[in-house]
Amino acid sequence: MKRKNVIDLDRFSDAEIRIILETAKEMKKFIQGDVKKLDALKGKSIVTLFYEPSTRTRTSFELAGKYLGADVVNITSGNSSVVKGESLRDTLYTIEAMGIDAVVIRHPSEGAADIAEKVYEKKTPREKRPLVINAGDGAHAHPTQALLDIFTIEQHFKQLTGLKVAIIGDILHSRVARSDIIGMRQMGMEVHLAGPKTLLPRFLDQEPGIFIHEHLEDALEDADVINVLRIQLERQAAGFFPTTREYAKFFGLNEDRLKLAKPDAIVLHPGPQNMGLEISPKVAYSDRSKIRDQVQNGVAIRMAVLLLTLCGGE
Amino acid sequence: MILIQNARVIDPANSFDEISDVLIEDKKISRIEKQIDARDLENVQRIDASGKILAPGLVDMHAHLREPGQESKENFIDGAKSAALGGFTTVATMPNTNPVVDNAALVRSMKARAAEAIIKIEIIGAMTKNQKGEQLAEMLDMIDAGAVAFSDDGHFVDNARIFLNALDYLAPTGKLAICHEEETSLVEGGSMNEGHRSAVFGVKGRPTVAEDIAVARDCLLAEYSGGRVHIAHISSARSVEIVRDAKSRGVHVTAEATPHHLTMTEDLVTLSDTMTKVNPPLRTLKDVNAVVAGLKDGTIDCIVTDHSPHAFEEKDREYNRAPSGFPGLTRALALLIRKLVREGKISMPQLISKMTFEPAKIFGLLDKGIGTLSIGTPADLVLIAPNFNPITETPVDLTMCDGKILVCDGKLVD
Numbered sequence: 220m221k222r223k224n225v226i227d228l229d230r231f232s233d234a235e236i237r238i239i240l241e242t243a244k245e246m247k248k249f250i251q252g253d254v255k256k257l258d259a260l261k262g263k264s265i266v267t268l269f270y271e272p273s274t275r276t277r278t279s280f281e282l283a284g285k286y287l288g289a290d291v292v293n294i295t296s297g298n299s300s301v302v303k304g305e306s307l308r309d310t311l312y313t314i315e316a317m318g319i320d321a322v323v324i325r326h327p328s329e330g331a332a333d334i335a336e337k338v339y340e341k342k343t344p345r346e347k348r349p350l351v352i353n354a355g356d357g358a359h360a361h362p363t364q365a366l367l368d369i370f371t372i373e374q375h376f377k378q379l380t381g382l383k384v385a386i387i388g389d390i391l392h393s394r395v396a397r398s399d400i401i402g403m404r405q406m407g408m409e410v411h412l413a414g415p416k417t418l419l420p421r422f423l424d425q426e427p428g429i430f431i432h433e434h435l436e437d438a439l440e441d442a443d444v445i446n447v448l449r450i451q452l453e454r455q456a457a458g459f460f461p462t463t464r465e466y467a468k469f470f471g472l473n474e475d476r477l478k479l480a481k482p483d484a485i486v487l488h489p490g491p492q493n494m495g496l497e498i499s500p501k502v503a504y505s506d507r508s509k510i511r512d513q514v515q516n517g518v519a520i521r522m523a524v525l526l527l528t529l530c531g532g533e
Numbered sequence: 534m535i536l537i538q539n540a541r542v543i544d545p546a547n548s549f550d551e552i553s554d555v556l557i558e559d560k561k562i563s564r565i566e567k568q569i570d571a572r573d574l575e576n577v578q579r580i581d582a583s584g585k586i587l588a589p590g591l592v593d594m595h596a597h598l599r600e601p602g603q604e605s606k607e608n609f610i611d612g613a614k615s616a617a618l619g620g621f622t623t624v625a626t627m628p629n630t631n632p633v634v635d636n637a638a639l640v641r642s643m644k645a646r647a648a649e650a651i652i653k654i655e656i657i658g659a660m661t662k663n664q665k666g667e668q669l670a671e672m673l674d675m676i677d678a679g680a681v682a683f684s685d686d687g688h689f690v691d692n693a694r695i696f697l698n699a700l701d702y703l704a705p706t707g708k709l710a711i712c713h714e715e716e717t718s719l720v721e722g723g724s725m726n727e728g729h730r731s732a733v734f735g736v737k738g739r740p741t742v743a744e745d746i747a748v749a750r751d752c753l754l755a756e757y758s759g760g761r762v763h764i765a766h767i768s769s770a771r772s773v774e775i776v777r778d779a780k781s782r783g784v785h786v787t788a789e790a791t792p793h794h795l796t797m798t799e800d801l802v803t804l805s806d807t808m809t810k811v812n813p814p815l816r817t818l819k820d821v822n823a824v825v826a827g828l829k830d831g832t833i834d835c836i837v838t839d840h841s842p843h844a845f846e847e848k849d850r851e852y853n854r855a856p857s858g859f860p861g862l863t864r865a866l867a868l869l870i871r872k873l874v875r876e877g878k879i880s881m882p883q884l885i886s887k888m889t890f891e892p893a894k895i896f897g898l899l900d901k902g903i904g905t906l907s908i909g910t911p912a913d914l915v916l917i918a919p920n921f922n923p924i925t926e927t928p929v930d931l932t933m934c935d936g937k938i939l940v941c942d943g944k945l946v947d
Contacts, residue, residue, distance in 0.1 A: 306850065
């Protein structure tokens with residue numbers, strides 16, 4: 220996996236995903252210890268280039284890099300040359316010229332990480348090309364989120380094959396759902412999608428190996444995992460659903476709906492949550508909820524990804 | 534005098550397709566005969582065209598040459614050169630410029646500017662003021678100034694009343710309303726065809742139903758008003774059916790298709806290549822096959838390029854932020870010969886007809902001698918090498934406009 224860009228999970232075999240999960244296990248033990256500093260990535264420099272606000276993804280990448288001994292610099296669009304109108308290409312050239320080893324990019328446009336990869340492809344020799352790690356591009360992909368979701372599920376169930384996952388809510392605008400679908404299907408899980416029909420992508424039913432339901436209940440029934448997606452409030456103004464009140468009532472995950480799932484089912488949410496909208500506080504703060512585990516696992520997964528791609532895990 | 538010998542002369546306007554010699558004299562086509570004896574002629578430049586096809590200069594009724602105001606993308610002079618390299622001698626340019634060409638003064642100044650270019654450039658005026666779809670533009674005045682047709686291309690005229698008024702107002706003039714058919718609210722923010730691929734990419738789509746609704750509305754309004762509607766760059770299978778049905782009922786509707794909608798599908802779209810972004814978007818194979826079938830059976834009258842160049846830095850952006858469109862004039866013929874003629878979908882004479890006689894006919898250019906090789910018409914013609922190698926060569930061997938050779942051996946003559 221050394222020098223492999225992380226654009227989306229469709230470029231990773233199940234064996235590679237397995238290696239990442241195993242490495243993340245080690246990393247998790249390490250971050251639960253007292254002295255959180257390794258020198259595996261000593262001398263490596265990583266830039267996080269964020270064109271969208273983020274708490275957990277950006278911070279967890281930064282901490283992951285620092286725990287491994289790398290130097291990490293954060294660029295957010297608000298206080299960079301982006302506000303002066305610099306193009307994505309030029310920003311990428313600029314940070315590359317400073318000698319970075321990896322760029323972690325978050326961008327509102329689908330394909331931004333693909334573009335970054337293409338911009339750096341011309342750089343020779345190959346060993347000098349900065350690695351590109353996608354931290355979320357529009358509604359397209361968020362591979363490390365999918366990996367941490369899968370890792371969290373495996374930590375709980377100790378295995379993955381055959382588990383039924385229900386992803387509910389705004390599938391249409393969700394990069395998390397798209398990467399989850401790819402990764403979970405690859406690891407032998409059964410992926411079910413549900414939400415208001417306005418927020419289910421038309422034509423996604425042509426994608427093999429996933430199940431799309433018009434009724435939330437069908438997706439939740441006997442689920443092992445429920446992944447609740449965040450509802451972006453501006454979607455109401457765009458006419459996807461009438462009111463947040465109606466959304467919470469008919470599509471939010473509450474205790475009653477949770478009962479449809481298996482008794483030991485777990486609840487995930489990529490955050491940040493709209494408490495009381497897509498998820499009720501009683502569910503979010505219950506012991507079924509693994510939402511805070513996800514955050515810690517996020518650091519472990521990102522350490523594993525950085526370690527494996529930047530130095531092959533040595 | 535120029536004598537082109539032994540060419541396969543294809544002139545759809547006169548249903549002519551024979552090996553002949555063609556004599557060009559005083560900027561006009563003076564003789565087309567089985568054999569013209571050059572010994573009787575003085576100062577004659579002879580061109581051997583054995584194995585080649587001589588056709589009327591190609592006519593493109595839908596291009597964006599970007600003047601006035603968007604010269605960083607293209608200008609008339611350079612656009613005309615690209616056109617000549619592609620075998621075109623007449624190109625109509627769209628008014629979605631800055632400012633929008635929506636009045637006679639601008640049409641006149643663009644006509645004057647066009648006179649500096651090496652090919653013939655026709656000016657299409659805006660149908661509504663500033664292409665806003667709110668108030669009719671001064672179309673009669675623009676016709677007097679020389680506008681060839683009218684269009685709010687780039688935008689669908691959302692207001693049905695305004696569009697009906699435009700049709701009624703234009704009906705007595707016989708000028709065409711060229712209609713960009715995508716219902717605005719269904720395509721806003723969309724970057725590619727809405728389908729399985731856009732769903733997987735998470736990219737906002739532009740559904741075929743947006744085009745179908747618009748085509749259906751405008752066919753119905755054409756029927757109601759009796760005015761003439763010309764459907765721009767048709768791309769959806771259902772839209773082709775709707776036009777076919779309207780034509781069968783005698784509605785005054787015509788349609789055009791682009792080389793890309795005749796040959797390319799959404800499978801080409803990748804998120805890091807904005808050169809695949811165009812409106813209407815590249816569709817599915819089912820749509821492409823329907824557009825080809827429509828071209829063949831006459832539902833679609835002509836081929837246009839929708840040549841839409843952008844500056845590098847404008848197109849070099851994130852997929853959803855990049856502007857739509859790409860250049861088409863230089864490579865249109867090569868693409869169409871390779872993907873339609875060589876694959877047996879349409880014949881060479883059919884292709885030539887759709888790129889010369891048919892567009893000239895529906896846009897009323899035959900009277901100017903455009904789109905035909907009739908004796909006495911201006912010598913606008915193209916010599917096509919049908920067996921060109923698509924990787925290394927162009928099919929355009931020679932382009933001539935008003936008797937002047939613009940392109941020779943595939944290269945611009947300076």
